[in-house]
Amino acid sequence: MATGIICIIILMACIFGIKSYAKRLSHGCCGGGGETIKKIRPADKQKSHYPHTYKLEIEGMTCSNCSTRIENAFNTREGCYARADSGKRTATLHTKHPLTESEAREIVKKAGYRVTSFQTIT
Template sequence: MIDAIIIIIVVVLLALALKGSLKHFKGESPCCGGSHESYDIEEKKLQSPIIGKKTLEIEGMHCQNCVHHVMKAINSIEGASAKVDLDTHLAVVSYDRELNEQELYYVVEEAGYHIQSIMDK
């Protein structure tokens, strides 16, 4: 009898965990401390003419709050402005001065995400 109760408790806990995980990966949960509301993220304006663009493939983004964190991290770099797309997991970074790729890796990692690849656009 006790074994059956333990099994039922374990099944219920697993079902709740699965439900929460599915909501998280669909972007319907408050992952990363955010909410399901939409974000109006203002694009950073560069002060000088754009001299190049890089496309970053980013791993670990699940919701608009994640996009906001990545965009804020990249935009903290002097001379860089990012547009981040959750559906493609890509960030297009425009820059108006030489851009250190190691600094890109560093700020994205510090925000809790990972750059899989960087391509010159």
Template sequence: MIATVIICIIIAIAVVFAARRAVRTFSGDGSCCGGKSAKKVKRTHVEDTDEANYPYATDVSIGGMTCERCSAAVENALNGIDGVWARVDLAAKNAHVLSKQPLDMDCVKDVVREAGYYVIQR
């Protein structure tokens, strides 16, 4: 009888923790980069997607990305720089950055940092 009560208590505790996690996940607070504390990055649409118009290109290694939302946040942040078109590869932890003017790497680092990630020096 006591063993049954103990098992029921353990199961009840597990259900409470699972329910809390589910609520946090579905409300956006439980993901790696979501929630109320995460900085929201404005969705940026690049008008000019003709690579011929971007004479400068560089690849930038990005640290701290763990999911598609992370890579989208980095891509949006980089695309917010005037004259820049960036595409981020989550698997490679890399951003391919095209620009119409010579690229200011300090600006790139600042924008990536403001989005919550970091540039890895090679």
């Protein structure tokens, strides 16, 4: 009897796992529904115009839509140019004006992710 109950529990866990995986394949990890999010480009893409550079490690960023959301969160701000890499779960941020760690964390948080490391490069 106990063995039967355990087998049913394991079978149900497998079914839920397969359903979750199938949903992720069809809709993307962040619920993009298979559609690609439009990238917002910064007005100035010349890196030499940005004297401040930061490297952020971001938790929860797992696909290209996630990367685009992070980039858009920064690129919509005046004087910011961001590039995110979902594979490395990092973002490189170039700014014309200094940015505090708390400001960067808040921008990422509003996009739905969490900064695990903030490093000033220059």
